[in-house]
Structures are given as C-alpha cells and as structure tokens.
Amino acid sequence: xxxxxxxxxxxxxxxxxxxxxxxxxxxxxxxxxxxxxxxxxxxxxxxxxxxxxxxxxxxxxxxxxxxxxxxxxxxxxxxxxxxxxxxxxxxxxxxxxxxxxxxxxxxxxxxxxxxxxxxxxxxxxxxxxxxxxxxxxxxxxxxxxxxxxxxxxxxxxxxxxxxxxxxxxxxxxxxxxxxxxxxxxxxxxxxxxxxxxxxxxxxxxxxxxxxxxxxxxxxxxxxxxxxxxxxxxxxxxxxxxxxxxxxxxxxxxxxxxxxxxxxxxxxxxxxxxxxxxxxxxxxxxxxxxxxxxxxxxxxxxxxxxxxxxxxxxxxxxxxxxxxxxxxxxxxxxxxxxxxxxxxxxxxxxxxxxxxx
Amino acid sequence: xxxxxxxxxxxxxxxxxxxxxxxxxxxxxxxxxxxxxxxxxxxxxxxxxxxxxxxxxxxxxxxxxxxxxxxxxxxxxxxxxxxxxxxxxxxxxxxxxxxxxxxxxxxxxxxxxxxxxxxxxxxxxxxxxxxxxxxxxxxxxxxxxxxxxxxxxxxxxxxxxxxxxxxxxxxxxxxxxxxxxxxxxxxxxxxxxxxxxxxxxxxxxxxxxxxxxxxxxxxxxxxxxxxxxxxxxxxxxxxxxxxxxxxxxxxxxxxxxxxxxxxx
Numbered sequence: 355x356x357x358x359x360x361x362x363x364x365x366x367x368x369x370x371x372x373x374x375x376x377x378x379x380x381x382x383x384x385x386x387x388x389x390x391x392x393x394x395x396x397x398x399x400x401x402x403x404x405x406x407x408x409x410x411x412x413x414x415x416x417x418x419x420x421x422x423x424x425x426x427x428x429x430x431x432x433x434x435x436x437x438x439x440x441x442x443x444x445x446x447x448x449x450x451x452x453x454x455x456x457x458x459x460x461x462x463x464x465x466x467x468x469x470x471x472x473x474x475x476x477x478x479x480x481x482x483x484x485x486x487x488x489x490x491x492x493x494x495x496x497x498x499x500x501x502x503x504x505x506x507x508x509x510x511x512x513x514x515x516x517x518x519x520x521x522x523x524x525x526x527x528x529x530x531x532x533x534x535x536x537x538x539x540x541x542x543x544x545x546x547x548x549x550x551x552x553x554x555x556x557x558x559x560x561x562x563x564x565x566x567x568x569x570x571x572x573x574x575x576x577x578x579x580x581x582x583x584x585x586x587x588x589x590x591x592x593x594x595x596x597x598x599x600x601x602x603x604x605x606x607x608x609x610x611x612x613x614x615x616x617x618x619x620x621x622x623x624x625x626x627x628x629x630x631x632x633x634x635x636x637x638x639x640x641x642x643x644x645x646x647x648x649x650x651x652x653x654x655x656x657x658x659x660x661x662x663x664x665x666x667x668x669x670x671x672x673x674x675x676x677x678x679x680x681x682x683x684x685x686x687x688x689x690x691x692x693x694x695x696x697x698x699x700x701x702x703x704x705x706x707x708x709x710x
Numbered sequence: 711x712x713x714x715x716x717x718x719x720x721x722x723x724x725x726x727x728x729x730x731x732x733x734x735x736x737x738x739x740x741x742x743x744x745x746x747x748x749x750x751x752x753x754x755x756x757x758x759x760x761x762x763x764x765x766x767x768x769x770x771x772x773x774x775x776x777x778x779x780x781x782x783x784x785x786x787x788x789x790x791x792x793x794x795x796x797x798x799x800x801x802x803x804x805x806x807x808x809x810x811x812x813x814x815x816x817x818x819x820x821x822x823x824x825x826x827x828x829x830x831x832x833x834x835x836x837x838x839x840x841x842x843x844x845x846x847x848x849x850x851x852x853x854x855x856x857x858x859x860x861x862x863x864x865x866x867x868x869x870x871x872x873x874x875x876x877x878x879x880x881x882x883x884x885x886x887x888x889x890x891x892x893x894x895x896x897x898x899x900x901x902x903x904x905x906x907x908x909x910x911x912x913x914x915x916x917x918x919x920x921x922x923x924x925x926x927x928x929x930x931x932x933x934x935x936x937x938x939x940x941x942x943x944x945x946x947x948x949x950x951x952x953x954x955x956x957x958x959x960x961x962x963x964x965x966x967x968x969x970x971x972x973x974x
Binding site for chain 2: 505508509520522523524525526616618619621638641642644646650653654657658661
C-alpha cells in the first residue's frame with residue numbers, strides 16, 4: 355500500500371480552475387468511485403487535495419474525475435493543474451501544508467483548522483482508516499511544533515490584524531482600552547471589529563453623518579458620539595482610528611499638544627487609514643504618540659511576511675526530521691506487526707516502508 | 711575552589727548570552743525557558759561561591775572590590791529571579807545575563823581579589839548596610855535593563871521598523887509598570903541601606919555620604935517625577951539608565967576608598 359496526494363492549489367491553478375473541482379465530492383464518494391481503501395478530501399479556498407491510501411496505483415485523472423462537477427471525456431484534460439505526491443513526498447507535502455508553509459500567506463494558521471475538520475469528516479464517514487489517522491495525527495503534531503519552535507506565525511499580515519497587534523504591543527491587554535473611530539468607512543469597521551474581537555469594550559464611533567455613526571456603532575457593538583466632540587475625546591482615548599475623506603489633516607501637533615498635556619504617561623496609538631491622511635505626520639514625533647498611516651501599516655505587514663519567510667528554513671528542518679522519523683516508525687511498526695502475526699508482511703494490506 | 715564555582719556560574723550566564731546572540735542572528739529569537747534556567751543555574755553557583763567565601767571570612771563576603779562585584783552580580787540575578795517570571799519578563803534574562811557576565815568576568819580577570827592581611831571582625835550593621843545597598847543596586851540594575859528594553863521597543867514602534875526581537879518584548883505598558891516597581895523596590899532598599907550606614911558605629915567618609923545621598927535624591931526625583939507625571943515613560947526609562955550608571959560609579963568610588971581606608 356502506498357499513500358498519495360493528488361490535488362491542485364493556488365500554486366498550480368487559478369480560482370476559476372479550482373472551483374471546477376471544489377464542492378461536489380466527499381471523501382466517501384472518492385473511496386467508492388476511485389476504489390481506494392482510505393481517502394480524505396481537503397478543500398479550502400486555495401486548494402483541493404485528496405489524500406489516499408491504496409495498494410494499486412490510482413491515476414490522477416481518476417481522482418480528478420471524482421472531483422469534477424462536469425466530467426470531461428478527454429483523459430488528459432485534467433493533468434496540467436494537478437500535482438501528485440507519493441509515499442515520502444506525500445508525507446512531506448502534508449506536513450508542509452498543515453504547518454502553513456504551502457499557504458498563500460506563509461504561516462497562516464487557518465489551514466490547520468481546515469485540515470483537522472477534513473480529517474474529522476473523513477473519520478466520521480469511515481473514509482479515513484488507521485493509515486490516514488497516523489499520518490494526520492503526526493501532521494497536526496508537526497504543525498504545532500513548527501509554530502512553537504519558529505516565528506513562522508509571528509506578526510500580523512493584514513491591516514486589521516497589524517493594528518491589533520501593535521495595540522497589544524503598546525497596551526498589553528486591550529480590555530481596558532478606550533477606542534475612538536472617526537469616519538465610518540469599511541477599513542475602520544474592519545479594524546474596529548478586529549479590536550473588539552481582542553477584548554476592547556469601550557468603542558466610540560463618530561462621523562459627520564450621525565446616522566452612519568449610529569449604524570456602524572450598532573454593527574460593531576460600540577456607541578455613537580457627536581462629531582463635534584471628537585477632539586476632546588483625544589484627552590482620554592488610547593486608540594484612535596481615523597478614515598475620513600477630509601482633504602486637509604484633521605489632527606496636527608498644535609491641536610494635539612494641549613489635549614495630551616495631562617496624560618504624559620499614557621500612550622496614544624493613532625491608526626490613520628485615510629488617503630489623503632487625516633493626521634499630520636509630525637504628530638508621530640510627539641512624546642508617547644505612535645502614528646501609523648496606511649503605508650506604515652503595510653510596511654509592518656511586509657516585514658512580518660519577510661520574517662515568516664526567513665523562518666521557512668527552520669520549519670523545513672523540523673518537517674524533514676519528522677518525515678524521516680514517521681517513515682522509520684511506520685516501517686518498525688509494520689515489522690513488529692508482521693513478527694507478531696508470524697506471517698510474512700502482507701503485500702496487499704500494509705504500507706510498505708520501501709514505498710514510503 | 712570557590713573561584714571554580716564562580717567560573718562555572720559565569721559559563722552558565724555566558725550560555726544564556728550566546729544562546730540569545732545565536733537566535734537573534736538567525737532571526738528566530740525565542741526566550742522560552744533556556745535563559746531562565748541558565749540564569750537560575752548561574753545563580754545557584756554564585757550563591758555557593760558567596761556561601762563558601764562567607765564561611766571562610768566568618769562574615770558577609772563584602773571585604774574587597776572582587777566580592778562587591780560578585781555580590782552585585784548575585785543581586786542582579788536574584789532580583790531577576792524574583793521579578794522576571796512574576797512579570798512575565800522572560801526576555802529580561804537575555805538582557806540580564808550580559809551584565810552579570812561583564813561583572814563576573816571583570817572580577818575574575820582584574821587583580822582585585824586582595825585579601826586583608828588580618829581577618830576583619832564581624833560588624834552586623836556594616837554587613838547589613840553593605841548587603842542591603844547592593845540588593846538595591848540589583849533592583850536599580852534591573853530597572854536599567856527594563857529601561858533599555860523599553861527604549862528598544864519604543865524606538866521600533868516610532869520608526870515602524872519591527873525586528874524579530876520586537877515580538878518577544880513585553881508590552882510597553884507592562885514594561886513601564888515593571889520599571890516603576892523595580893524603582894520603588896530599589897529606592898526602599900537603598901533608603902534602608904543609607905539609614906543603616908549611620909549605625910555602623912564608625913564615622914563615614916563625608917564624600918561617600920554626600921554622593922550616596924546624591925544618588926538617593928536622583929532616584930527620589932525620578933520617582934517623584936513619575937508620580938506627578940512630569941516625566942514621560944521614555945524619559946523615566948532613560949533616567950533609569952543614567953541613574954544606574956551614576957550609582958555604579960559611586961559604588962566603585964565607595965569600594966575603592968574603603969580599600970584605601972578600611973573600616974575595621
């Protein structure tokens with residue numbers, strides 16, 4: 355028996371191609387139609403992959419046919435976007451996928467949850483047996499180790515998460531932070547939601563249109579305040595998110611200095627996502643004020659991505675170690691089982707080490 | 711024999727420094743428990759050294775500059791062991807270890823372990839004064855280290871250039887809270903040290919007393935400025951570094967003059 359992975363991902367196929375193969379098949383249907391004893395289907399927005407165990411070779415076209423919504427007769431139609439990994443290569447690929455190394459955003463953790471969900475579905479339906487169980491349990495362990503022992507998942511890579519990450523670096527716990535959102539745009543909403551999800555409870559929203567402010571406040575669980583009061587709010591808030599359409603800076607050093615006079619030991623984190631900017635860049639020079647505009651937030655996201663990329667080598671080393679160990683332990687397990695039953699290693703029902 | 715203990719202790723602290731340097735160079739800095747254990751092991755050997763030396767001298771081992779440096783390094787490690795895990799400042803070990811290594815390597819290399827020709831009699835007040843003052847120095851040293859960490863992080867946040875180490879530093883607010891507490895601890899111990907100095911039963915050299923009170927006033931001013939919010943956190947962090955540098959210079963002066971004119 356050998357373990358294999360056949361699939362397509364953002365590396366090999368565009369979204370139009372991927373969606374042709376996503377959503378119609380299940381692990382059970384693959385076991386039934388392809389005739390392999392065990393199968394697992396991992397479908398995410400970036401990949402459609404089938405992990406299987408079989409003693410006979412199952413062709414890529416056969417799996418592709420099981421996945422497609424609209425079968426096509428040409429036997430070579432499916433080949434180009436699909437990749438195929440077998441034995442050791444397959445184990446390595448799964449460990450890389452689970453650890454987020456194969457993801458579009460390197461190190462993202464969503465894939466691990468998706469892999470766990472796919473495994474649960476396959477296990478419950480009976481499509482995943484002992485081989486896939488061992489393989490996936492090890493993959494989850496590897497992913498955890500990679501995250502713990504490298505910085506692969508460090509740093510935020512989207513505007514909202516960068517803002518939240520930086521706020522946590524400044525204030526620690528966000529539950530005591532007071533947040534003011536000026537301007538009810540989509541980006542402010544997303545950032546506000548990200549902050550709420552990390553424990554912020556005091557969120558104030560203001561906008562030139564009070565109706566729009568009320569609407570956003572209701573949507574994110576904050577409270578609307580009159581637009582005229584936003585400047586005085588700066589005396590007590592900790593985080594200020596602004597994204598108005600003002601042509602001139604709303605906040606300058608001259609305006610802010612008197613407001614901050616009584617809160618010298620209290621930092622102010624300003625997220626200016628407006629273009630043109632709402633806050634004069636010189637505000638960043640003020641003591642205790644940390645100003646991030648859209649470019650600096652993107653730059654932080656880029657730095658995080660670069661940091662993650664630097665961790666790939668360390669992560670690959672951990673994975674390589676596990677691949678070797680997994681293959682060895684599997685081979686030892688099979689030999690022990692063969693000795694116990696005092697029968698020669700059954701060619702049809704065991705996963706031969708040489709094949710792995 | 712006791713010097714070997716000190717060498718082993720220095721190697722432990724050096725291991726923490728090298729570990730940090732390698733990880734920082736590779737861009738994969740993770741404080742984890744290594745630094746804490748390395749510092750902890752180093753601390754055990756330091757304690758063993760001081761204990762042996764104390765038994766040999768039959769008094770607190772603070773009779774020459776060498777012992778003062780080791781006691782100071784021990785105080786820094788002790789305060790870190792107390793404060794580091796409590797405030798989840800595991801990274802502080804990475805900053806503490808180099809200071810301890812510098813102090814111990816200097817003490818081991820420099821010809822400053824000069825034994826007194828006659829055994830100095832025990833003076834409980836003098837020993838209490840010296841040891842409490844050095845513990846205060848330990849707290850001030852840690853406040854200085856936390857100040858460096860604060861400034862490093864503050865600078866990265868201001869310039870928008872975040873390095874690997876940034877993600878392992880405690881939040882600015884937590885660091886500032888730790889600085890404030892360490893300053894209060896240090897200040898209380900230092901006050902106790904100064905007051906106990908007047909009970910040693912010997913006239914204290916005037917320049918030493920003036921300098922010690924000067925340092926006390928400096929830290930009092932930092933704490934008062936912090937309490938009344940005259941100083942921004944960044945300034946307090948910088949003042950912690952200046953304060954400790956001044957205190958260290960004074961310590962050198964006191965020990966040097968004490969060796970020239972020993973108090974029996």
